[in-house]
Amino acid sequence: MTEADLMRNLQKLASKLGARLFRQNTGQAWVGKIERGPRVVRLGPGDIVLRNARPFHAGFTGMSDLGGWVPVRITAGMVGSIVAVYTQVEVKAKGRPTREQMAWIDAVNAAGGRAGIARSADDLSNILGIS
Numbered sequence: 001m002t003e004a005d006l007m008r009n010l011q012k013l014a015s016k017l018g019a020r021l022f023r024q025n026t027g028q029a030w031v032g033k034i035e036r037g038p039r040v041v042r043l044g045p046g047d048i049v050l051r052n053a054r055p056f057h058a059g060f061t062g063m064s065d066l067g068g069w070v071p072v073r074i075t076a077g078m079v080g081s082i083v084a085v086y087t088q089v090e091v092k093a094k095g096r097p098t099r100e101q102m103a104w105i106d107a108v109n110a111a112g113g114r115a116g117i118a119r120s121a122d123d124l125s126n127i128l129g130i131s
Helices: 003-016 099-110 121-128
Strands: 022-023 027-031 042-043 047-050 053-056 066-075 083-090 114-117
Touching: 003 022, 003 066, 003 083, 003 121, 083 099, 083 121, 099 114, 114 121
Parallel strands: 083 114
Antiparallel strands: 022 066, 027 053, 042 047, 066 083
């Protein structure tokens, strides 16, 4: 199973368990401003020219593959209330997380969120705190 397949399967499972996890892409792309005339000039297969081009950065180094929340019912002072607990899941079919990925996971957990590495459905259930 590829990492992309594992990620899609874990997202579906998270939804069935009541959590909401979204794909968080990281990287850079180029965007341009719409002006008079054509915005994109096609040169050849796979080549374009953007007018007034500027970089668009998404995410940051170490950000997990999936992010969202898991609903948690609060007891005592907020009896019956449900809050969304910030959740981050780094999907790894193979390989190891980077130092930056582990720092992000540790920071989320230290702040009261739920974060971890998922290589399987059991890993995801453990991160979400749902069995």
